[in-house]
Amino acid sequence: MAPPITPPRKHVLPPLSELSEQQVRGTACVHCGIHLDNGDAVDLGERPVVRAGQRSRWFPRACPPCGSAS
Secondary structure (H helix, E strand, O other), X not given: OOOOOOOOOOOOOOXXXXXXXXXXXXXXXXXXXXXXXXXXXXXXOOEEEEEOOEEEEEOOEEOHHHHHHO
């Protein structure tokens, strides 16, 4: 019998309230804050969020070292 398939673990992210505008917009790494270019950014997947009482979606990104470490 094959072992059960474990879904990929979602990256643990800092609280949205602690991030800079650039980190929230995806132009800086959510972990270390380094500027990201489209060619090297790691997409961390869609996240549901609530901001100012409104439900929304967030698409965080990370630099390659932080994206592979989390």
